[in-house]
Amino acid sequence: MADADGMKQAKDYGLDTPQMSQGFHVKGMGHADWGMKNRLSRIFNPATSKTVMLAFDHGYIMGAAAGLERLDLTIDPLAPYADALMATRGALRSCINPAHNKPVILRASAGSTVLKDDMSHEVLGVEIDDAVRMNASCLAVQVFIGASGECSSLKNLVNAIDSGARYSIPTMGVTAVGKEMERTNRYFMLACRVLAELGAHIVKTYYCEDFEKIAAACPVPIVVAGGKKLPELNALKLAHSAIQQGAAGVDMGRNVFQSDCPVGMIKAINAVVHNGFTPEQALDLYETEKASLLKEGKR
Numbered sequence: 001m002a003d004a005d006g007m008k009q010a011k012d013y014g015l016d017t018p019q020m021s022q023g024f025h026v027k028g029m030g031h032a033d034w035g036m037k038n039r040l041s042r043i044f045n046p047a048t049s050k051t052v053m054l055a056f057d058h059g060y061i062m063g064a065a066a067g068l069e070r071l072d073l074t075i076d077p078l079a080p081y082a083d084a085l086m087a088t089r090g091a092l093r094s095c096i097n098p099a100h101n102k103p104v105i106l107r108a109s110a111g112s113t114v115l116k117d118d119m120s121h122e123v124l125g126v127e128i129d130d131a132v133r134m135n136a137s138c139l140a141v142q143v144f145i146g147a148s149g150e151c152s153s154l155k156n157l158v159n160a161i162d163s164g165a166r167y168s169i170p171t172m173g174v175t176a177v178g179k180e181m182e183r184t185n186r187y188f189m190l191a192c193r194v195l196a197e198l199g200a201h202i203v204k205t206y207y208c209e210d211f212e213k214i215a216a217a218c219p220v221p222i223v224v225a226g227g228k229k230l231p232e233l234n235a236l237k238l239a240h241s242a243i244q245q246g247a248a249g250v251d252m253g254r255n256v257f258q259s260d261c262p263v264g265m266i267k268a269i270n271a272v273v274h275n276g277f278t279p280e281q282a283l284d285l286y287e288t289e290k291a292s293l294l295k296e297g298k299r
Ligand code: 5RP
Pocket: 055, 056, 057, 058, 086, 142, 174, 176, 204, 225, 226, 227, 228, 251, 252, 253, 254, 255
């Protein structure tokens, strides 16, 4: 080696200090591989162990949903305030600036649209090589527990978990709520646990009665979807209750991008998730932000 001679002598071995053995801040992931922990740490803020995911993958079943007609215009101002972006590869590649450098939760299941009554027959719609090219930090796969496509959707989930594991990419299992499917706490309790038992690293579900028990019985982090657009205070109450009862974050879409002031709303949700704001305090933040953006002619 060229510099073998005359090098500074190594002497700081810290002999009195045992090597640091750190715990890991994401629930149930203490035994995961380094790469997976690194990706999960991009999604879940290590300071709070929580996350605000911005979901805008709706187009994969709904086409141009209200608020997402122009992905470029809608998402660009919101991305800086999200911890992670959940989207399809088509939306990301065509409309989202990679320089936002936010971890991507890549929608990896596909195969039906809202035109079908039974949407439970999906397939895996992204090869793992492409997920790697997209620098995905997580794959997202919809699972239809109790529907006619239950078995094939569970197979999609485990296939994604296996492919992702080869590259230390975690998988988020998404509990679907189809037209014919139950939305009871009993249903969500079963669905969340099944997804985690099959190896999902994150579970996305809906807030419901007895959520505290559902979160306790799910050995990996749960993030809650927002669902249909609610009045802002109600959406903030939903996020607050979910966090108070054990959710590790939110994965919200319509309640952000369909709000009168999407930037104000994502900032308010952030304050609830990461800073312990009450829904009322967060609503104040939202109103202040909305007023100031209106003054600047923005929203
Ligand atoms: C549907 C999804 C969507 O991303 C999610 O439902 C969107 O969030 P929101 O319900 O808050 O609009 O995973 O399978």
